[in-house]
Amino acid sequence: MTARVGIVVRTRQRPDFLRRALDDIAAQTFSDRRVVVVNDGGDPGEVDCVVSEAGVDAEIVHITPGQGGRCVAANAGVRVVGTEFVALHDDDDRWHPEFLARTVAWLDAHPGDAAVSTATEIVYEEDRGGRWVEVGRAPFWAGMQRISLSEMFSVNRAVPISVLYRTAVHGEVGWYDESLEAVEDWDFYLRILARAGFGYVAGEPLAYWTQRPDATGIAANSMFALADAHVRDDALVRDRALEQWTRREGEGLPLYLAALQDRLIVRLDERAREHAERLRAEIRDDVRREIDAHQPLWSRLRRWRRGIGRR
Template identity: 40%
Template sequence: MSATVTVVVRTRNRPAMLTRALGSIGSQTFTDYEVVIVNDAGDEAEVASVVDAQDAELRAKIQVVTNAVSKGREAALDCGLQASHNRYYAVHDDDDSWHPEFLARTVAYLDEHPDAGGVATRCEIIRERVRADGTCTEIEREVLSTDMYGLSLVDMMVENYTPPISQLIRREVADRVGHWDGSLQTQADWDFNLRLLADSPVGFIDEGPLAFWHHRDTLDPSLGNSIVTDAYLHTWDNLHIRDRYLRAMLATEDPSSPHLGQALLTAEYYRRTREELLRVDSGMHSSLNLVHVNLLNTMKALHQEVHELREEVAALRQELEDKPTLGESLRSAATAPTRAARRLFKRG
């Protein structure tokens, strides 16, 4: 099978999500592609059932690679790339999706920019809730990295802000810089992006989102996203990658030569400084919020006191209106001793 694009789909025991992913791929307006599903030690019958349910045109484009023993999600990509050698490739995991124009726009870009090692599109995060049957309900959407207007090695050294679902890669460049590192448990896409950007420019289609990165509100590792279920691994693998490049730099014969490791070390210091500034900023906001709450409570109490005083004044006014002779009574009480004395004199 030969086509312009290889679409690698990594999956394991998630038939509902795989069905959605194949629907996303099948809806592409660009149709010169083949699909390699890497079933990483999952239920073969489930995968076959999902594939058989697709229309004939899409089924003809699909081949399934099954790992008898799980190789892990990062190594699974290379299993798919070994089965296909087309000009471009994309990673469409079973839990993500594309706009119907994704392949058309990204293929056109790489065709028009032969110097680019890849291209990425604007991406939207879709937060969703998993139902009991494995299907998902959308909760909300948020465009990812709205302050970014392209891909640069400088920004990528700080953190990975381009998920695989939003990229189309030129295969010959990936072969040259090396594919994903299957020894990593996470962050292999970031490590690859570093090497890709160190070798070649990567384009960016700065329009509405053409890729959709789905996040689920579950800690179940079989259904959730690794950035949530394996957050600690993301942190550790990030440092492991930085350490590896730094060691490579230190092992060079000419320590003064520029190297990715030194740049990554600087970027990590920047990242930690930024996190600390964010933490301090968050603390200041929390303190200001507390002051704000205290002021609101004080104002509320003052308003209540004013309200009570107004009620007391109103009650006194009403009492005066209900007793118009109150002043006369007071005067009468004041003159009572004089009248009593007069009566006594008369009796005498």
């Protein structure tokens, strides 16, 4: 029988991270899984060696250098697993041991949800003597209780390590967009939310999104290393959606909203200037009151300074 959960591990020239990711998967309490490691243009022999030594069975898909990328790697892995559910476990991220058990239970209990995310913790790491060591943690969207389309319009509220979804949803919303270099997960989640439920397991963090703000080169996080691509592709996704709306509904509402936005920005600038002027006036008044209250002292100080000058 086919395993219920497929786990796609995207990796590229990071054997230590890959080794840690496979150990992380091996620690899951849910064992009905199939693991596919997608080597995105790295050394095949290096990846083969790490996988052969891992404590979990895993298949490997090798992508030729120059022909991959984040989306290509994700799609290649998902197409291979052929399971009921699928999760992307990038090589540098981690899970709570109960992540799969609890997300599978959620989707079993909520058939109307195409995907589910969990409370997530950001884990900060630094290079200490050639080893990446945890130096701090912070909640990702502290207090969040749901995944909603309206909030997702503003900014991504989930990261791949926190999401398990039904593989069949690709047949409804399409695959990861290989024209994007970044934000492919956000774009995919928007398409899911437009058609189906997206559950959320609140409470204890079950996913750990590692970040290395100071890292460069191959060890860097995509959100830092691909910062310019994030900005560009974010705008591309929004512009494509606006173009689709305009073709269907016309230009009226977007034109009105653009003008309204400009007027709001002007008004905010005016209010900021008015507020700054009020603060300056209040400071001047406070200074004058202090000077008046201590006028005798200032007079004695001036007389003393004049006396010093005559000596």
